[in-house]
Structures are given as C-alpha cells and as structure tokens.
Amino acid sequence: MNTPIAEQRLHNQCITRAEVRRASEVVAWLGAVQAQEYPAARWALALRMPEGTTDSEIERAFDEGRILRTHVMRPTWHFVTPADIRWMLELTAPHVHRAMAVYRRQLGLDTAILTRATGAFEHALRDGQYLTRTDLGAQLGRSRVIAKGVWLAHLTMYAELEGVICSGPRRGKQLTYALLAQRAPRARRLSRDEALAELARRYFTSHAPATIRDFVWWSGLTTSDAKRGLEINRARRQVVEGRTYWSLGGTTGVTRRRTVHLLPVYDEYLVAYRDREAVPHAPPAIKSRSRGSVTFQHALVIAGHVAGTWKTVRNASELLVDVIPLRRLTGPERRALAETAARYGRFLNVPVSLSVA
Secondary structure, rough: OOOOHHHHHHHHHHOOOOOHHHHHHHHHHHHOEEEEOOHHHHHHHHOOOOOOOOOHHHHHHOOOOOOOEEEOOOOEEEEEEEHHHHHHHHHHHHHHHHHHHHHHHHHHOOOHHHHHHHHHHHHHHHOOOOEEEEHHHHHHHHHHOOOOOOHHHHHHHHOOOOOEEEEOOOEEEEEEEEEEOOOOOOOOOOOHHHHHHHHHHHHHHHHOOEEEHHHHHHEEEOHHHHHHHHHHOEEEEEOOOEEEEEEOOOOOEEEEEOOOEOOOOOOOOHOOOOOOOOOOOOEEEEEEOOOOEEEOOOOEEEEEEEEEEEEEEEEEOOOOEEEEEEEOOHHHHHHHHHHHHHHHHHHOOOOEEEEEE
C-alpha cells in the first residue's frame, strides 16, 4: 500500500475534496462514472458532493437529463454529461464494437439485424417518446424482429454505441430510453486527437496518479492512444517503486477530515485502475469457495485501504448497514464509521442502524 498515492487519488476523485456541488460537475470532472448498478452509482456521485446531498437530488438530475447513462468505453453502463456523450462515443465506440463482435456472432446478430433494430428504435422514440427496453422489444416485433432478453440487450447497446439512443427519465422504477439527439442537442463534436487529449486530460487529472495500463483499462483504448494523450497534454511522470505514474494539473480545495468511507460496488476508486500495487483491492471481488465464482460487493475503505465489505438489509422501520471488516476496528474508526453510515441514511432519507461483525 502506498499511502501518498491513495491520498492523492481520494482527493483528486473528490472523495476527500469538498467543493464539487452538482452531479453533472462530478461526472464531468471524472470524465465518466461506471453506472452498471444504478442505485449504487447514485451514491458514488453523492459521496463526492456536499454531505447533505440526497438520492432524490441525483435522480432529479438524471430524470432531467443533466447526467445521462449509456454504454461507452468498456462495454458497461457509465454516467456521462450531455456535452460529452457524443465525442466520447465517437472515440471509444469502435473499440467496444470490436469487443462485442464475438458475442453478436454467437447470437446470430448480423449487421442487417443490428441496423434494422436501430432504425426501429429511432422511429419509435421520435417526437419525444420515452420507452422501456420491453417497449422497444415490442416495437421490434412490429418490424418482424423478435428479440428479448440478451438479444434485446445487445440490440439496444448497439444503438447506444451508434449514438442513436441513450437514457431517458425513469418511469416509476423502470428506466427508459430516449433519442440521444433529443437528450443532448448541444453535444460537442471533437476531432480524434482533440477527443483523445480531452479524455486523457480528464482521467489523469481526476484519477491521478495513474499508469498507462490504468488508462487503457478504464478507457478501452490502446496503449498507443494512451501515450498519445499523455504526449499532447505534456503529463508529469513519477516513478514509485519501479512503476511509472502520470498526473495532470494540480487540485486544491478544502479537504474533508473523514477517513472512513462506505464506497459502492464498482466505485471509480475501485474499478478505474488496472495496476493494484500502490492501492491493493482485496474486496470487493471475493471468490466463492463453493462455486469458484466472483461476487462484487460494496467496500469499506479506511485511509485509502480496502478494509472490508458492507451490505444493506431493509426492514419496515429502518435500513441496516451490515459491515464486515477485514480487521479489528479501532474506537475512532468505529465512531467515524457510524458517522458515515448516518450520512448514507440521510442520503436515502431513511433511519439507519449499523452492525459491525
């Protein structure tokens, strides 16, 4: 564990830096935020915002289109801003298409079907319509394309990567799709070099210190792309224990005194790095002895270290935050953990009780 690197990352990612106030500002600062688990991703944004931020504020920003959710970079969901979504897709979608090509062939999804489905989605969502994935599947049926489950998921992902559709507002508890042109009418377009420089600048400012391998993992781009982005930005390098880390810019601002954090699964602090020597990540990836599978969990982070896991159990009167530490916690750490759990309860606007195994 390299404590200075961990502290810099926590600060640069706004976990211990307090001045970022809006969800859209957090997303823009980080470049993109993995949002595979939608409720957990909302908490990931809130813990980088003022301590009174609530879940309803994040959901309102999402419903109003100030942050969007789509497949970009690695083939998974990310939050991005309307200003960034188009240039980012144009830069990274070709790599995601190549990664997904083998699965599409296995499913029998050829270019003709993909193009036909994308056209059907575009037609169904015109005039400001917001439709769920099930609704879009029904529209495909009218076009004589029968798709559901994993087939339908791949068809909608293809349309997202092509810059045709993205997230719409929620309908009750369901997520919807909308036309990207409708949700991001003023999205920027950049040349490839401009986009590469911008994505590298965002990452090596907000996630620094980081390695080239880290950026390649996070962005899905090539090593030569990463080196080009660093070259354009004239990034600073430092060698720590034989490994080269890169940084851009310098961040200031008020530092939060909180050292205990309940990070959600797939938080950027945990998933945005390939090299784990400086900041090892034991959980949240835990291998099951019985089936050999890997289960991802929320992580308890103390002073930059992954120090355990946590989960929630809801009953009629309150939310139980159940923490399983990897070591015995000190008295100050337990008190700080109680404060952090209380903040999570205020975020959700529910009473919280804390259990520490």
